[in-house]
Amino acid sequence: MRLTITLAALAATALSFTASAQELTGTLKKIKETGAIAVGHRDSSIPFSYLDDQQKPVGYAMDICAAVVAAVKTQLNLPNLEVKYTPVTSATRIPLIANGTVDLECGSTTNNLDRQKQVAFTNTHYLTASAFVSKKKNSLLKIDDLKGKTVVSTSGTTNIKQLNDVNTARSLGINVLAAKDHAEAFLMVETDRAVAFVMDDVLLASLVANSKAPADYQLSTEAFSKPEPYGIMLRKDDPDFKKLVDGATAAFYKSPEGVKTYEKWFLQPIPPKGLNLNVPMAPGLRKAFSAPTDAADPDAYGS
Template identity: 70%
Template sequence: MTQSNLDRRGIVAGLALGAALFAAGAQAQELTGTLKKVKETNALTIGYRDSSVPFSYLDGDQKPVGYAMDICLKIAEAVKKELKLPGMEVKLNPVTSATRIPLIANGTIDLECGSTTNNADRQKQASFTNTHFLTATRYVSKKDAKLHTIDDLKGKTVVSTSGTTNIKQINEANTAKSMGLTILPAKDHAEAFLMVETGRAVAFVMDDVLLASLMAGSKTPDAYEISTEALSKPEPYGIMLRKDDAPFKAVADAATKALYESPEGKALYTKWFEKPIPPRNINLKLPMSDAMVKQFKSPSDSADPAAY
């Protein structure tokens, strides 16, 4: 081979190497938002709640556990794979209902894992990945009262917690259906449930998942039942992330979609809602609603209750 051919081959090889290095550099520069932050720090931070049973709460060892926590760890695994960071650290940071949105917005946490409602107002401040739970306003009553439908409540005394959307909904239903209800306001959820326990009211109107938790923690859980009929449209809960961060949301959406559509998604739901959970081994006995079954078959991040 002549010297000129060798020179030409050297130039071509050099150009190829330069192009490869440029492409790698460009790819690295393309990372934005949360993915860039995680790549640079080799860490992703999960915000958790300390008492949002069974979504995100502290177990007997003061370790954050729960249904939403398990989902967030799946998202973390997907981020680790996407960024090729086998040693990526998952940090945990406590949040409250008051701090969760500010801490997402200022970058302190990257995912908020709890029971946060995805609605139009919050969409202005944050984004949400695919819905992981649908709650609705229902009522708990004693099984022997046989109050199976909302019409069965006609003329009876019910209770709901003061200042909630739930008490507003039962008042609206009372007026619209001319039910003749006596509606008692309770100062908190515990007082409202106690009214049903002691017979001062036949039913307590509230979010079904909260009713399930109160029922499971009562002295005689099997004495109560939650209505199948709802007084509201489904309310979606979602894992919250920063607004206007499409690349990170795409990773979270893909990870949650794959989870919910797989048998593992149903198994995860069963683990937290239909089996004893730590630390007290209470069982919420809350099987998937028809809306939840539909949501897991075709995952959506919609904030519109009508979408479910």
């Protein structure tokens, strides 16, 4: 009789496990079945996601994604979950999320309504505005100063769209070039193939700080946009996975670790050169950390 009860209990357990597995959908089901999660990273989006001197992906967004991965391990009971790091660029990040190659894109991706038609975003981890960097010797500070000049931005970004829109609206006659990544775009300014590089202000600041001659460059005093939110990207129409990711990021931002992680990457020396970006947390981001949101509207972050 005891053996019969034990076998029945084991069968019930097996059925329970099977039912639980069947209940999983989308990304969570994929992760459970493969025992792996694919994390997309950038190679030069300092300090969000970039390669250190050991070619290891590190950064502020990578630390946030590590918290998400920990939550996935717990929920799916996968303590040995494999993390597959997959490089992405501005042009490939959305297609790789959409086609299932990458499960989380951990970088510096702007959350806007247009992109939400293709992918989903979790809670905001940074607010940035689109500006341009140029050499001080050229005395370029305002958008109209770029009239008739050659300007570069990174392919597949909101920044190049903003540049093209302003160029058309103001009839500036700018020769717009598209670079494959941020490093290539900045190199074009370094080598005078372009007079300016349009990108998110914090990324420009990091590229300048990491350059051979930081004192040679300046950021524009006029922005192309209001401060816009960055978010970790994930697949659209996957409510169970989004619920997990939203819960993990909200808990992280509200905890002491959220602010500590921000300070680690923006107010302290970072690898590989020990540069300090010295960018204090903006009031709008403090608000977003205390009340996490995935809102795409810049006005939602007013202090």
